[in-house]
Amino acid sequence: MNFGMPLLILMIAYFIGTHLEKRHFQSILKREDEARGFPVVSFDTMPDNWTASRSDLVSGSVVISLDYFKRVIAGLRGLIGGRIKTYEPLLDRARREAVLRMIEDARSQGYDAVFNVRLETSRLANATRNGKGTAGVEMLAYGTAVKFASRFANAQ
Amino acid sequence: MRFVARQPKEGINVSDTHPLVEAGTLVVGLTAIFVIIAVVLIFMVEVVLYFVSAEDEAKLFDGWLPEDLVTVSYTDERLLETQALVDRLVLHWPDAPYEFRVEIDDSEQANAMALPGGLVIVTQGLLDEVESENELAFVLGHELGHFKNRDHVRALGRGVVLSIFFAALTGNDVAGIGIKSADLTLRSFSRRQEARADDFGLQVVNSEYGHVNEAWHLFERWGGKDDSIIDLVKYLSTHPDSGDRAATMKRHAEEKGWQSDGEITPLSW
Ligand SMILES: [Zn+2]
Numbered sequence: 001m002n003f004g005m006p007l008l009i010l011m012i013a014y015f016i017g018t019h020l021e022k023r024h025f026q027s028i029l030k031r032e033d034e035a036r037g038f039p040v041v042s043f044d045t046m047p048d049n050w051t052a053s054r055s056d057l058v059s060g061s062v063v064i065s066l067d068y069f070k071r072v073i074a075g076l077r078g079l080i081g082g083r084i085k086t087y088e089p090l091l092d093r094a095r096r097e098a099v100l101r102m103i104e105d106a107r108s109q110g111y112d113a114v115f116n117v118r119l120e121t122s123r124l125a126n127a128t129r130n131g132k133g134t135a136g137v138e139m140l141a142y143g144t145a146v147k148f149a150s151r152f153a154n155a156q
Numbered sequence: 157m158r159f160v161a162r163q164p165k166e167g168i169n170v171s172d173t174h175p176l177v178e179a180g181t182l183v184v185g186l187t188a189i190f191v192i193i194a195v196v197l198i199f200m201v202e203v204v205l206y207f208v209s210a211e212d213e214a215k216l217f218d219g220w221l222p223e224d225l226v227t228v229s230y231t232d233e234r235l236l237e238t239q240a241l242v243d244r245l246v247l248h249w250p251d252a253p254y255e256f257r258v259e260i261d262d263s264e265q266a267n268a269m270a271l272p273g274g275l276v277i278v279t280q281g282l283l284d285e286v287e288s289e290n291e292l293a294f295v296l297g298h299e300l301g302h303f304k305n306r307d308h309v310r311a312l313g314r315g316v317v318l319s320i321f322f323a324a325l326t327g328n329d330v331a332g333i334g335i336k337s338a339d340l341t342l343r344s345f346s347r348r349q350e351a352r353a354d355d356f357g358l359q360v361v362n363s364e365y366g367h368v369n370e371a372w373h374l375f376e377r378w379g380g381k382d383d384s385i386i387d388l389v390k391y392l393s394t395h396p397d398s399g400d401r402a403a404t405m406k407r408h409a410e411e412k413g414w415q416s417d418g419e420i421t422p423l424s425w
Contacts, residue, residue, distance in 0.1 A: 018175070029163075036161045073175065076182040085171040085178050092169045 010069055017067035021089060028096050035103045039113035046115060046146065053149040058114060059142035060101025063124065064094045065135065091137070095119060098141035111145035118142055197321060201313035205306065210253040213309060217273025221259065225277070228260045234283055234425055235260050241289065242276060242296050248363040254303060270299040270308035286374060289421040294361050294371040301356030307349045354405055358414065367418030368409045372402040 046052065066074070070086040077084050098119065106114050120140045126133035208216075221227075228235055239258040246252050254274025261267075266281040276299050286292045302308045345353075361371050379399030409416055 014175070032163060036163065069175070069179075073179050073182060076179075076186060079186060080182075083171065085173050086175050089170045095169075 010072060013068035017069055021093065024093050024097070025089075028093065028100065031100050031104075032096065035100065035107075038103055038107065040099065040103060040117055040143070041113070041115055042117050044116040051149040052146045055144055055146045056109065056111070057142060058102050058105040058109070058111070058145040059140060060098045060103070060105055061138060061140045062094050062097045062101065063136050063138045064090060066090065091139070094121075094137065094139035095141075098139040102141040102143060106143075106145040109145065110147060112148045114143040114145050116144045193321065194318060197317045198314050201310060201317055204313065205309055208309075210303075210306060214254045214273055217271075217275070220273050220275065222271065225259065226262045228262060228280070232260065237424060238278060238283070238292070238296070241293060242300075245293060245297055245300060245360050245364055248360045249300060249304065252300075252303075256300075256303075268295050268299050270302040272309055272312060274303065276300075283425070286423065288370050288373070289423050290361065290365060290370040291374045292423065293364060294357050294368075295374070297357030297360035298353045299357075300360060301353030302345070302349070304356055305349065305352055307345055307353065311345055350401075351404065354401065355408055358405060358409060358412075362409075362412075362414045365418060365421070367415035368405075369416055369418045370420055371409075372405040375399070375402040375405075 066087070070090065073086045074084045077086075099117070102114065102117070118141070120142075122138050122140075124135045124138060126135040235258060238260070242256050242258055246256055256274045256276055258276050258278065260283065261277050261279045263279040264281045265279055266285045267279045268282055269277045271277060276296065278295070282295065283292075286295070358368055358371055362368050375398040379402055406416070
């Protein structure tokens, strides 16, 4: 009786959460495929013989929240330690979504590549619980988008 | 060599363990660990019980009361009469190691408890429910039975040890835990312990009144009443099914040849 409600919420959270995760991964795979030829690298300099006609900061950010099921399982895991396996797909989705948004930002402005890509996260505190809980995590991807003037100027 | 842009392999950063498998493993594993720890703690309580005699316990808990117990006034007539009734009933337990003290808890929920050092607590709810002295005498006799079998220390020890364990587990302040009434609800007696206490209670009632009439009347009422489901469930949380219990007592009285009819002593309130 006492366990009924939380268990029901847990099940609903699991089914909805799993469904949304699956759909998100499908979207990510599709968009990653479209962005396949677009260079996104972590170098902070371009090769010497490349020249850029213009460049700008581009960024992509996403805020994700945990579902109740993941939160409960992670809570149990927290008792004994180890990999919080239910969080891994969540953060994987966030990372890839942020990078995709950054790419989409760069492409929409006509850039050819993004250099010096960095990823950052920050935790959003839960206002209802005195900032103790986690409402969600922000994943931010940013980098320097570059439009090439002549990519292989010296080589030619 | 020509560079071909390829998709990275899937699943590097994501474990392929199914979330339900992860959940199942954690739940089963942790439950097993907690059960083992709880069993070990309960065993330790038994060991302590073996070395501490009832006399030592009575000395140790002399004058003790649960910290947060809310009692009625010392001059309350019902308190005085219940104390007098206990004192009369104890005469039928010749070498009782305790000096029994009665306190009335102001809870509306009908219940009675046996606590260390010979402390008998009855709730206002119980005093409102009982319809005759015989009914009350049986409930008190039943609690005396718990003292005789030392179920009360066993149960309280478990309750306290387990609540410390759970407090440690959830990161609460372990030092802040005393013996509180709240912990008492954690106490649970096995059916066997309850049956033995019932037998002793009946025996005491029979010796006092010369018959066991009305002794289980309270449980018959509880067992048959449908509109008191809430109270019943609450009572069941520390005691077994009322209907079965009355039947078992009836059978036990017949076996012993105790009279099941006789004069009922009314209550003064
Ligand atoms: Zn009992």
